[in-house]
Amino acid sequence: MKEKRLKKRSTLLRTVALPALVAVSLVACGGDDSANDTTTDATTEMSAPIEITGAWARTSPMMATMGAAYMMIMSMDDDRLVAAAVDSSIADHAEVHEVVMADGSDMSMDHSGMDMGSDSSMDMGSETTMAMSSGEMVMREVEGIDIVGGEMLMMKPGGYHVMLIDLVAPLEIGQTFDVTLTFEKTGDVIVPVEVREDAP
Amino acid sequence: MSPECRGRPSRLLVPIVVSLLGLVGAVGCGGDQVARPLTGIVRDDPLRSDGIIVTDVTDTGAYPADDDSFELVARPGSLLVVYFGYTQCPDICPTTLTEIRTALRRLGDDATRVDLAMITVDPERDTGEILNAYVGSFTEQFHALRPESDDELRTAEAAFLASSSVTRLPDGTVEVGHSVNSYVVDDNGTVLVEWPFQHGVDNVTSDLEVLLDQVTT
Numbered sequence: 001m002k003e004k005r006l007k008k009r010s011t012l013l014r015t016v017a018l019p020a021l022v023a024v025s026l027v028a029c030g031g032d033d034s035a036n037d038t039t040t041d042a043t044t045e046m047s048a049p050i051e052i053t054g055a056w057a058r059t060s061p062m063m064a065t066m067g068a069a070y071m072m073i074m075s076m077d078d079d080r081l082v083a084a085a086v087d088s089s090i091a092d093h094a095e096v097h098e099v100v101m102a103d104g105s106d107m108s109m110d111h112s113g114m115d116m117g118s119d120s121s122m123d124m125g126s127e128t129t130m131a132m133s134s135g136e137m138v139m140r141e142v143e144g145i146d147i148v149g150g151e152m153l154m155m156k157p158g159g160y161h162v163m164l165i166d167l168v169a170p171l172e173i174g175q176t177f178d179v180t181l182t183f184e185k186t187g188d189v190i191v192p193v194e195v196r197e198d199a200p
Numbered sequence: 201m202s203p204e205c206r207g208r209p210s211r212l213l214v215p216i217v218v219s220l221l222g223l224v225g226a227v228g229c230g231g232d233q234v235a236r237p238l239t240g241i242v243r244d245d246p247l248r249s250d251g252i253i254v255t256d257v258t259d260t261g262a263y264p265a266d267d268d269s270f271e272l273v274a275r276p277g278s279l280l281v282v283y284f285g286y287t288q289c290p291d292i293c294p295t296t297l298t299e300i301r302t303a304l305r306r307l308g309d310d311a312t313r314v315d316l317a318m319i320t321v322d323p324e325r326d327t328g329e330i331l332n333a334y335v336g337s338f339t340e341q342f343h344a345l346r347p348e349s350d351d352e353l354r355t356a357e358a359a360f361l362a363s364s365s366v367t368r369l370p371d372g373t374v375e376v377g378h379s380v381n382s383y384v385v386d387d388n389g390t391v392l393v394e395w396p397f398q399h400g401v402d403n404v405t406s407d408l409e410v411l412l413d414q415v416t417t
Contacts, residue, residue, distance in 0.1 A: 058294050058295070060290075061287070061338065063329070064287055068291045135379060137380050139375075158295065163290055
Protein backbone atom coordinates (compact mmCIF):
# COMPACT_ATOMS: atom_id res chain seq x y z
CA MET A 1 0.00 0.00 0.00
CA LYS A 2 1.14 3.50 -0.70
CA GLU A 3 0.29 4.49 2.83
CA LYS A 4 3.25 2.48 3.99
CA ARG A 5 5.55 4.89 2.26
CA LEU A 6 4.44 7.59 4.64
CA LYS A 7 5.81 7.74 8.09
CA LYS A 8 4.32 10.37 10.23
CA ARG A 9 6.06 11.59 13.29
CA SER A 10 3.07 12.57 15.37
CA THR A 11 0.83 10.25 17.21
CA LEU A 12 -1.94 11.35 14.92
CA LEU A 13 -0.81 8.62 12.56
CA ARG A 14 -3.41 6.10 13.58
CA THR A 15 -6.25 8.55 13.51
CA VAL A 16 -5.18 9.75 10.13
CA ALA A 17 -4.34 6.39 8.64
CA LEU A 18 -7.55 4.63 9.45
CA PRO A 19 -9.91 6.93 7.59
CA ALA A 20 -7.30 7.26 4.88
CA LEU A 21 -7.34 3.53 4.29
CA VAL A 22 -11.09 3.50 4.21
CA ALA A 23 -11.16 6.43 1.84
CA VAL A 24 -8.59 4.93 -0.49
CA SER A 25 -10.38 1.62 -0.64
CA LEU A 26 -13.55 3.44 -1.52
CA VAL A 27 -11.85 5.32 -4.29
CA ALA A 28 -10.24 2.18 -5.58
CA CYS A 29 -13.48 0.27 -5.64
CA GLY A 30 -15.41 3.03 -7.29
CA GLY A 31 -17.41 3.76 -4.18
CA ASP A 32 -20.66 2.51 -2.87
CA ASP A 33 -23.38 5.00 -2.14
CA SER A 34 -24.73 3.22 0.86
CA ALA A 35 -21.30 2.97 2.47
CA ASN A 36 -20.26 6.46 1.47
CA ASP A 37 -22.69 8.20 3.73
CA THR A 38 -21.09 7.19 6.97
CA THR A 39 -17.50 6.90 5.83
CA THR A 40 -17.39 10.32 4.22
CA ASP A 41 -18.64 11.86 7.41
CA ALA A 42 -16.00 10.06 9.41
CA THR A 43 -13.26 11.23 7.05
CA THR A 44 -14.41 14.79 7.23
CA GLU A 45 -14.26 14.80 10.97
CA MET A 46 -10.70 13.49 11.13
CA SER A 47 -7.46 15.19 10.15
CA ALA A 48 -6.82 15.39 6.44
CA PRO A 49 -4.66 12.51 5.31
CA ILE A 50 -1.88 13.34 2.90
CA GLU A 51 -0.59 10.86 0.39
CA ILE A 52 2.82 11.41 -1.17
CA THR A 53 3.90 9.21 -4.02
CA GLY A 54 6.63 8.95 -6.65
CA ALA A 55 9.24 10.73 -4.55
CA TRP A 56 12.59 10.82 -6.28
CA ALA A 57 15.75 12.88 -6.58
CA ARG A 58 18.04 13.06 -9.55
CA THR A 59 21.56 11.75 -9.31
CA SER A 60 23.78 14.76 -8.80
CA PRO A 61 26.61 15.49 -11.20
CA MET A 62 30.11 15.52 -9.76
CA MET A 63 30.90 18.67 -7.80
CA ALA A 64 27.25 19.68 -7.78
CA THR A 65 26.37 21.30 -4.48
CA MET A 66 22.65 21.44 -5.08
CA GLY A 67 20.11 18.71 -5.61
CA ALA A 68 16.38 18.51 -6.09
CA ALA A 69 13.68 16.12 -4.96
CA TYR A 70 10.34 15.72 -6.66
CA MET A 71 7.10 14.06 -5.64
CA MET A 72 3.33 14.08 -5.98
CA ILE A 73 1.26 15.30 -3.05
CA MET A 74 -2.39 14.49 -2.65
CA SER A 75 -4.41 15.70 0.29
CA MET A 76 -7.99 14.85 1.08
CA ASP A 77 -8.43 18.35 2.44
CA ASP A 78 -6.95 21.77 1.86
CA ASP A 79 -3.55 22.21 3.45
CA ARG A 80 -0.34 24.13 2.88
CA LEU A 81 3.22 22.90 2.50
CA VAL A 82 5.28 25.34 4.52
CA ALA A 83 8.73 23.80 4.95
CA ALA A 84 11.07 21.00 3.94
CA ALA A 85 13.97 19.48 5.83
CA VAL A 86 16.59 16.86 5.15
CA ASP A 87 19.03 15.01 7.36
CA SER A 88 22.38 16.74 7.69
CA SER A 89 24.08 13.61 6.39
CA ILE A 90 22.54 14.36 2.98
CA ALA A 91 22.62 18.14 2.69
CA ASP A 92 23.02 21.19 4.86
CA HIS A 93 19.38 22.06 4.56
CA ALA A 94 16.38 21.94 2.26
CA GLU A 95 14.00 24.54 0.92
CA VAL A 96 10.89 24.50 -1.22
CA HIS A 97 11.62 26.11 -4.57
CA GLU A 98 9.85 26.90 -7.76
CA VAL A 99 11.16 27.50 -11.25
CA VAL A 100 9.48 30.46 -12.90
CA MET A 101 10.03 32.62 -15.91
CA ALA A 102 12.37 35.46 -14.98
CA ASP A 103 9.64 37.97 -15.73
CA GLY A 104 7.53 36.37 -13.02
CA SER A 105 5.09 34.58 -15.27
CA ASP A 106 4.05 31.05 -14.57
CA MET A 107 6.38 28.72 -16.35
CA SER A 108 3.87 25.93 -16.54
CA MET A 109 1.99 27.91 -19.15
CA ASP A 110 4.99 28.11 -21.41
CA HIS A 111 5.93 24.60 -20.62
CA SER A 112 2.69 23.24 -21.98
CA GLY A 113 3.34 25.23 -25.11
CA MET A 114 6.71 23.58 -25.44
CA ASP A 115 5.27 20.14 -25.25
CA MET A 116 4.82 19.97 -28.95
CA GLY A 117 3.74 16.39 -29.21
CA SER A 118 4.22 16.61 -32.92
CA ASP A 119 6.64 15.03 -35.27
CA SER A 120 7.00 18.16 -37.31
CA SER A 121 9.65 20.76 -36.82
CA MET A 122 8.75 23.91 -34.98
CA ASP A 123 8.35 26.91 -37.13
CA MET A 124 10.24 29.85 -35.71
CA GLY A 125 8.13 32.30 -37.63
CA SER A 126 5.49 32.78 -34.97
CA GLU A 127 5.76 35.23 -32.11
CA THR A 128 4.85 32.53 -29.64
CA THR A 129 7.85 30.40 -30.32
CA MET A 130 10.15 33.38 -30.49
CA ALA A 131 9.10 34.45 -27.03
CA MET A 132 9.41 30.91 -25.79
CA SER A 133 12.95 30.44 -26.90
CA SER A 134 14.27 33.66 -25.47
CA GLY A 135 12.71 33.43 -22.01
CA GLU A 136 14.91 33.15 -18.97
CA MET A 137 13.99 30.86 -16.16
CA VAL A 138 14.91 31.46 -12.57
CA MET A 139 14.57 29.37 -9.45
CA ARG A 140 13.17 30.93 -6.30
CA GLU A 141 12.34 29.82 -2.79
CA VAL A 142 8.64 29.86 -2.05
CA GLU A 143 7.11 30.54 1.34
CA GLY A 144 4.63 27.78 0.90
CA ILE A 145 2.47 25.90 -1.55
CA ASP A 146 -1.26 25.69 -1.11
CA ILE A 147 -2.54 22.17 -1.39
CA VAL A 148 -6.07 21.99 -2.71
CA GLY A 149 -8.04 19.12 -1.26
CA GLY A 150 -8.55 16.35 -3.77
CA GLU A 151 -6.13 17.79 -6.31
CA MET A 152 -2.71 16.34 -7.00
CA LEU A 153 0.19 18.73 -6.52
CA MET A 154 3.00 17.75 -8.84
CA MET A 155 6.53 18.64 -7.82
CA LYS A 156 8.47 18.00 -10.99
CA PRO A 157 11.38 19.34 -13.08
CA GLY A 158 10.66 22.84 -14.28
CA GLY A 159 8.19 23.49 -11.48
CA TYR A 160 8.19 22.96 -7.73
CA HIS A 161 10.94 20.97 -6.07
CA VAL A 162 12.54 20.43 -2.71
CA MET A 163 15.97 21.93 -3.13
CA LEU A 164 18.75 20.16 -1.31
CA ILE A 165 21.34 22.77 -0.46
CA ASP A 166 25.03 22.00 0.01
CA LEU A 167 24.98 18.29 -0.65
CA VAL A 168 27.35 16.39 1.61
CA ALA A 169 28.10 13.82 -1.11
CA PRO A 170 26.85 13.15 -4.62
CA LEU A 171 23.43 11.53 -4.78
CA GLU A 172 23.85 8.09 -6.27
CA ILE A 173 21.47 5.65 -7.91
CA GLY A 174 19.92 3.23 -5.47
CA GLN A 175 20.35 5.54 -2.54
CA THR A 176 17.29 6.43 -0.47
CA PHE A 177 16.97 9.25 2.00
CA ASP A 178 14.19 10.94 3.93
CA VAL A 179 12.80 14.39 3.30
CA THR A 180 10.53 15.84 5.96
CA LEU A 181 7.74 18.00 4.66
CA THR A 182 5.88 20.23 7.06
CA PHE A 183 2.24 20.95 6.36
CA GLU A 184 0.27 23.65 8.12
CA LYS A 185 -2.52 21.32 9.24
CA THR A 186 -1.11 17.84 8.99
CA GLY A 187 2.27 18.58 10.52
CA ASP A 188 5.41 16.72 9.58
CA VAL A 189 5.40 13.95 7.03
CA ILE A 190 8.54 11.97 6.37
CA VAL A 191 8.93 10.99 2.73
CA PRO A 192 11.42 8.35 1.58
CA VAL A 193 13.09 9.67 -1.57
CA GLU A 194 14.70 7.36 -4.10
CA VAL A 195 17.71 8.58 -6.07
CA ARG A 196 17.24 7.92 -9.76
CA GLU A 197 18.67 9.07 -13.03
CA ASP A 198 15.28 10.14 -14.25
CA ALA A 199 11.66 10.39 -13.19
CA PRO A 200 9.97 7.09 -12.26
CA MET B 201 8.01 12.22 -27.71
CA SER B 202 5.80 9.30 -28.27
CA PRO B 203 7.16 6.12 -29.78
CA GLU B 204 4.58 6.54 -32.51
CA CYS B 205 6.48 9.51 -33.77
CA ARG B 206 9.59 7.52 -34.34
CA GLY B 207 7.74 4.49 -35.57
CA ARG B 208 5.85 6.19 -38.30
CA PRO B 209 8.71 6.80 -40.70
CA SER B 210 9.72 3.17 -40.40
CA ARG B 211 6.29 2.00 -41.33
CA LEU B 212 6.26 4.36 -44.25
CA LEU B 213 9.65 3.23 -45.28
CA VAL B 214 8.76 -0.42 -45.66
CA PRO B 215 6.28 -0.19 -48.57
CA ILE B 216 8.40 2.42 -50.28
CA VAL B 217 11.52 0.39 -50.03
CA VAL B 218 9.71 -2.74 -51.17
CA SER B 219 8.13 -1.08 -54.18
CA LEU B 220 11.32 0.63 -55.19
CA LEU B 221 13.53 -2.29 -54.41
CA GLY B 222 15.00 -2.48 -57.87
CA LEU B 223 15.39 1.27 -58.19
CA VAL B 224 17.02 2.19 -54.96
CA GLY B 225 20.46 1.78 -56.34
CA ALA B 226 19.70 4.08 -59.24
CA VAL B 227 17.91 6.69 -57.14
CA GLY B 228 20.64 6.74 -54.58
CA CYS B 229 19.46 7.23 -51.02
CA GLY B 230 15.83 6.34 -51.57
CA GLY B 231 15.25 6.39 -47.82
CA ASP B 232 15.94 10.10 -47.72
CA GLN B 233 12.54 10.67 -49.26
CA VAL B 234 10.93 9.78 -45.95
CA ALA B 235 13.63 10.99 -43.60
CA ARG B 236 12.34 11.86 -40.18
CA PRO B 237 11.72 15.54 -39.72
CA LEU B 238 13.51 17.32 -36.92
CA THR B 239 11.46 17.66 -33.76
CA GLY B 240 13.07 20.78 -32.32
CA ILE B 241 13.08 24.40 -33.36
CA VAL B 242 14.33 25.01 -36.89
CA ARG B 243 14.71 28.58 -38.00
CA ASP B 244 14.21 29.72 -41.56
CA ASP B 245 17.29 31.87 -41.08
CA PRO B 246 19.56 29.69 -38.94
CA LEU B 247 21.62 31.11 -36.12
CA ARG B 248 25.38 30.86 -36.56
CA SER B 249 28.13 30.44 -34.02
CA ASP B 250 31.23 30.32 -36.21
CA GLY B 251 33.72 32.90 -35.07
CA ILE B 252 32.35 32.85 -31.53
CA ILE B 253 35.20 31.98 -29.22
CA VAL B 254 34.88 31.15 -25.52
CA THR B 255 37.55 30.43 -22.94
CA ASP B 256 37.96 26.67 -22.69
CA VAL B 257 38.95 25.31 -19.29
CA THR B 258 38.46 21.68 -20.26
CA ASP B 259 40.89 19.63 -18.24
CA THR B 260 42.49 17.14 -20.55
CA GLY B 261 44.74 15.80 -17.86
CA ALA B 262 47.23 18.62 -18.00
CA TYR B 263 45.29 21.46 -16.52
CA PRO B 264 45.16 24.19 -17.65
CA ALA B 265 44.21 22.81 -21.00
CA ASP B 266 46.63 23.22 -23.87
CA ASP B 267 44.11 25.02 -25.97
CA ASP B 268 42.48 27.64 -23.82
CA SER B 269 39.91 28.88 -26.28
CA PHE B 270 37.24 27.16 -28.26
CA GLU B 271 35.29 28.22 -31.32
CA LEU B 272 31.68 27.10 -31.09
CA VAL B 273 31.71 24.80 -34.10
CA ALA B 274 31.69 21.02 -34.28
CA ARG B 275 34.61 18.86 -35.33
CA PRO B 276 34.48 17.95 -39.05
CA GLY B 277 31.68 15.46 -39.66
CA SER B 278 30.44 15.83 -36.11
CA LEU B 279 27.87 17.74 -34.08
CA LEU B 280 28.30 20.06 -31.14
CA VAL B 281 25.54 20.44 -28.56
CA VAL B 282 25.78 23.83 -26.86
CA TYR B 283 24.17 24.59 -23.51
CA PHE B 284 24.25 27.65 -21.26
CA GLY B 285 23.90 26.76 -17.58
CA TYR B 286 25.59 26.73 -14.19
CA THR B 287 26.59 24.02 -11.79
CA GLN B 288 24.58 25.18 -8.78
CA CYS B 289 21.43 24.69 -10.81
CA PRO B 290 19.58 21.75 -9.27
CA ASP B 291 16.63 21.48 -11.59
CA ILE B 292 16.75 22.85 -15.14
CA CYS B 293 20.40 22.11 -15.97
CA PRO B 294 20.62 18.51 -14.74
CA THR B 295 17.25 17.76 -16.28
CA THR B 296 18.44 19.01 -19.66
CA LEU B 297 21.90 17.48 -19.50
CA THR B 298 20.55 14.13 -18.31
CA GLU B 299 18.24 14.09 -21.30
CA ILE B 300 21.21 14.70 -23.59
CA ARG B 301 23.28 12.04 -21.81
CA THR B 302 20.52 9.47 -22.20
CA ALA B 303 20.18 10.32 -25.89
CA LEU B 304 23.93 9.95 -26.38
CA ARG B 305 23.84 6.53 -24.76
CA ARG B 306 21.08 5.49 -27.13
CA LEU B 307 23.18 6.55 -30.10
CA GLY B 308 25.79 3.96 -29.22
CA ASP B 309 28.96 4.29 -31.27
CA ASP B 310 27.53 7.26 -33.17
CA ALA B 311 27.78 9.27 -29.97
CA THR B 312 31.50 9.58 -30.62
CA ARG B 313 30.54 12.16 -33.23
CA VAL B 314 28.67 14.34 -30.76
CA ASP B 315 30.42 16.71 -28.35
CA LEU B 316 28.81 18.70 -25.57
CA ALA B 317 29.85 22.25 -24.78
CA MET B 318 28.53 23.82 -21.61
CA ILE B 319 29.09 27.53 -21.20
CA THR B 320 28.70 28.60 -17.60
CA VAL B 321 26.62 31.71 -17.05
CA ASP B 322 28.00 31.88 -13.52
CA PRO B 323 31.76 31.90 -14.12
CA GLU B 324 32.52 33.51 -10.78
CA ARG B 325 31.35 30.49 -8.80
CA ASP B 326 31.95 27.85 -11.48
CA THR B 327 35.70 27.37 -11.33
CA GLY B 328 37.43 25.30 -13.96
CA GLU B 329 37.70 22.37 -11.60
CA ILE B 330 34.01 22.43 -10.72
CA LEU B 331 32.90 22.91 -14.30
CA ASN B 332 35.06 20.07 -15.58
CA ALA B 333 33.73 17.61 -13.05
CA TYR B 334 30.17 18.72 -13.62
CA VAL B 335 30.08 18.58 -17.42
CA GLY B 336 32.22 15.45 -17.42
CA SER B 337 29.48 13.72 -15.44
CA PHE B 338 27.32 13.73 -18.55
CA THR B 339 29.73 12.77 -21.31
CA GLU B 340 33.41 12.19 -21.84
CA GLN B 341 33.39 14.33 -24.96
CA PHE B 342 32.86 17.75 -23.57
CA HIS B 343 34.09 21.30 -23.51
CA ALA B 344 33.91 23.12 -20.19
CA LEU B 345 33.63 26.75 -21.24
CA ARG B 346 34.12 29.53 -18.73
CA PRO B 347 33.92 33.04 -20.16
CA GLU B 348 36.59 35.32 -18.74
CA SER B 349 34.61 38.48 -19.21
CA ASP B 350 31.05 39.63 -19.38
CA ASP B 351 31.59 40.61 -23.00
CA GLU B 352 32.73 37.12 -23.84
CA LEU B 353 29.62 35.59 -22.30
CA ARG B 354 27.26 38.12 -23.86
CA THR B 355 28.77 37.65 -27.31
CA ALA B 356 28.32 33.91 -27.10
CA GLU B 357 24.77 34.28 -25.83
CA ALA B 358 23.89 36.75 -28.56
CA ALA B 359 24.85 34.25 -31.24
CA PHE B 360 22.18 31.90 -29.91
CA LEU B 361 19.69 34.58 -28.82
CA ALA B 362 20.33 33.26 -25.32
CA SER B 363 20.53 35.34 -22.16
CA SER B 364 21.32 35.10 -18.47
CA SER B 365 21.55 37.15 -15.32
CA VAL B 366 23.27 36.66 -11.97
CA THR B 367 21.79 38.67 -9.14
CA ARG B 368 23.12 38.86 -5.62
CA LEU B 369 20.20 39.31 -3.27
CA PRO B 370 20.38 41.26 0.00
CA ASP B 371 20.20 38.05 2.02
CA GLY B 372 23.40 36.82 0.39
CA THR B 373 21.84 34.30 -1.93
CA VAL B 374 22.66 34.35 -5.60
CA GLU B 375 19.80 34.16 -8.06
CA VAL B 376 20.65 32.98 -11.53
CA GLY B 377 18.28 33.30 -14.43
CA HIS B 378 19.08 31.80 -17.80
CA SER B 379 17.50 30.83 -21.06
CA VAL B 380 17.16 27.10 -21.20
CA ASN B 381 17.36 25.95 -24.79
CA SER B 382 20.13 23.73 -26.05
CA TYR B 383 21.52 24.00 -29.56
CA VAL B 384 23.00 21.63 -32.10
CA VAL B 385 25.76 23.13 -34.22
CA ASP B 386 27.47 21.61 -37.24
CA ASP B 387 31.08 21.89 -38.34
CA ASN B 388 30.33 25.12 -40.19
CA GLY B 389 28.88 26.79 -37.13
CA THR B 390 25.29 26.58 -38.33
CA VAL B 391 22.73 25.99 -35.59
CA LEU B 392 20.76 23.11 -37.09
CA VAL B 393 18.13 22.71 -34.39
CA GLU B 394 17.27 24.05 -30.94
CA TRP B 395 15.66 22.09 -28.16
CA PRO B 396 13.47 23.75 -25.56
CA PHE B 397 13.50 22.60 -21.95
CA GLN B 398 12.34 19.00 -21.53
CA HIS B 399 12.16 18.38 -25.22
CA GLY B 400 12.21 14.67 -24.48
CA VAL B 401 14.82 11.95 -24.83
CA ASP B 402 13.08 10.37 -27.81
CA ASN B 403 13.04 13.70 -29.65
CA VAL B 404 16.61 14.56 -28.81
CA THR B 405 17.80 11.12 -29.89
CA SER B 406 15.81 11.28 -33.11
CA ASP B 407 17.17 14.71 -34.03
CA LEU B 408 20.74 13.63 -33.37
CA GLU B 409 20.27 10.55 -35.52
CA VAL B 410 18.83 12.60 -38.37
CA LEU B 411 21.52 15.24 -38.14
CA LEU B 412 24.36 12.74 -37.87
CA ASP B 413 23.12 11.23 -41.11
CA GLN B 414 23.15 14.69 -42.68
CA VAL B 415 26.63 15.67 -41.64
CA THR B 416 28.11 12.53 -43.10
CA THR B 417 26.46 12.86 -46.49
